[in-house]
Amino acid sequence: MDEYYGMKIKFMTRGGSIHGILKGLDEDKELFMIEIGEEEFKLDVNDVVDMEPEDEEGSTLVGSKVDVKDEGSKDSKVDSLIEEKLKEEGVPVIEMGLKEEGVSKDPLQPLKETLPPNDTPTYPLPSTxxxxxxxxxxxxxxxxxxxxxxxxxxxxxxxxxxxxxxxxxxxxxxxxxxxxxxxxxxxxxxxxxxxxxxxxxxxxxxxxxxxxxxxxxxxxxxxxxxxxxxxxxxxxxxxxxxxxxxxxxxxxxxxxxxxxxxxxxxxxxxxxxxxxxxxxxxxxxxxxxxxxxxxxxxxxxxxxxxxxxxxxxxxxxxxxxxxxxxxxxxxxxxx
Structure with missing residues (x-):
């Protein structure tokens, strides 16, 4: 695995694919250390299905493939891959897979702002x-x-x-x-x-x-x-x-x-x-x-x-x- 450190890798997970630079492996916690843009993230080894090295333009290197099956994989914990905000700059390319889940359980709250003055012009819904x-x-x-x-x-x-x-x-x-x-x-x-x-x-x-x-x-x-x-x-x-x-x-x-x-x-x-x-x-x-x-x-x-x-x-x-x-x-x- 050491020979892939510093290389750009396509990590294929059960939820989609993530492109980033492999910085290291925490064998005790079974976590990949990945750099995406200017941020460093942790990815559970058990959530990774496959890995492929890529060149700088994101193309898969011919004949190259990383076997992750010998990393002592266990049943997926389906944990969150990223727990902190993604910066506006350096947004990673992520090929999202379909997830069988509903909408966010977000308890939406009312907007608490001062209302506009009473003479605000009215814009009616289209009559068509x-x-x-x-x-x-x-x-x-x-x-x-x-x-x-x-x-x-x-x-x-x-x-x-x-x-x-x-x-x-x-x-x-x-x-x-x-x-x-x-x-x-x-x-x-x-x-x-x-x-x-x-x-x-x-x-x-x-x-x-x-x-x-x-x-x-x-x-x-x-x-x-x-x-x-x-x-x-x-x-x-x-x-x-x-x-x-x-x-x-x-x-x-x-x-x-x-x-x-x-x-x-x-x-x-x-x-x-x-x-x-x-x-x-x-x-x-x-x-x-x-x-x-x-x-x-x-x-x-x-x-x-x-x-x-x-x-x-x-x-x-x-x-x-x-x-x-x-x-x-x-x-x-x-x-």
């Missing part, structure tokens, strides 16, 4: 998108509790489909169709990353779609966990720009879950996927977007909101007493 019927019985327009929503996604990602990656792609495409009715090519749009990895992945994918269609996009924040690093990498590879804070002259804000506590003053329109700001009825320029189904805790105080179709299987809707019959790619829910 028809209203659905008011919520009733088992209609998709009737919201469900957050705990049921987590079960909905878990069943989708692990059993019936779509997979998490498919859900992210479908939701992002439908969001793009909706939001471009608000934006012009001169609009300044900031997408703020929060704590929820699913919402952040959708936000980054949406940002890449807008970027590739010549919109002025900036992503605010950096990856905080492995689940979204690859989405952030793809955004950056398309010449996407990441900032630490909002632009003062931005016109639109897409806040992925309000954990970042965006400034809601003097903004034209604020969109969010997660928990809306408190007292939303007093915020004229706020629009909530639900993904797949409305979450009761998020929409109970809203007069109206958008519902984006993520193509979740009808069998799952039936399991929670709902149906997707009549659902369009973009739905406007009005109470």
């Amino acid at each position: 998108i028809p209203h659905t019927q008011p919520p009733h019985a088992n209609s998709f327009s009737t919201p469900i509790p957050y705990s049921d929503y987590q079960s909905l996604l878990s069943l989708s990602f692990s059993r019936f489909g779509p997979t998490k990656e498919e859900f992210i792609s479908i939701s992002s495409l439908n969001l793009f169709k909706l939001l471009k009715s608000y934006f012009s090519l001169n609009s300044k749009i900031d997408i703020i990353l929060g704590e929820n990895p699913l919402y952040n992945s959708i936000g980054l994918t949406l940002g890449r779609l807008l970027l590739n269609n010549d919109y002025d996009i900036r992503v605010i924040g950096s990856p905080r966990n492995l689940e979204i690093v690859n989405y952030h990498y793809l955004y950056r590879e398309n010449k996407g720009i990441t900032l630490k804070k909002e632009r003062e002259d931005n016109e639109f804000v897409i806040d992925c879950d309000n954990k970042s506590r965006c400034n809601i003053n003097n903004k034209k329109v604020i969109f969010t996927f997660g928990l809306p700001p408190s007292n939303t009825n007093n915020i004229n320029n706020f629009i909530h977007i639900a993904l797949g189904l409305g979450i009761l805790e998020f929409v109970k105080d809203l007069k109206e909101y958008f519902l984006i179709d993520g193509m979740i299987n009808e069998r799952i809707y039936k399991k929670i007493g709902r149906t997707r019959k009549g659902m369009k790619s973009i739905n406007r829910i009005k109470k």
Whole structure:
């Protein structure tokens, strides 16, 4: 193993692949010491399925392969590979595998910011998108509790489909169709990353779609966990720009879950996927977007909101007493 120290290695794990420089091996704790960018991380030997040396450009060296089976592997502990924040610069390339799990159990909190003045201009929802019927019985327009929503996604990602990656792609495409009715090519749009990895992945994918269609996009924040690093990498590879804070002259804000506590003053329109700001009825320029189904805790105080179709299987809707019959790619829910 010593001959591979200092070399760039592709570590293939049960959750995906990680590219980094092998710095050493802690035989007692069974941990690889890996350098990624300017950071050093620890990787459990038992989580590594295979390893391949790479050249500086990331290509596998012909005829080279590291056998990790003789390292005394045990049953996987499925521990977290990285427990500290990833720096904004030097973000590693990680090829994420599909994980059969639901959304983050993130207890989203309300946004605690001063409300805008009463004379804030109102920006109505596009009239081109028809209203659905008011919520009733088992209609998709009737919201469900957050705990049921987590079960909905878990069943989708692990059993019936779509997979998490498919859900992210479908939701992002439908969001793009909706939001471009608000934006012009001169609009300044900031997408703020929060704590929820699913919402952040959708936000980054949406940002890449807008970027590739010549919109002025900036992503605010950096990856905080492995689940979204690859989405952030793809955004950056398309010449996407990441900032630490909002632009003062931005016109639109897409806040992925309000954990970042965006400034809601003097903004034209604020969109969010997660928990809306408190007292939303007093915020004229706020629009909530639900993904797949409305979450009761998020929409109970809203007069109206958008519902984006993520193509979740009808069998799952039936399991929670709902149906997707009549659902369009973009739905406007009005109470």
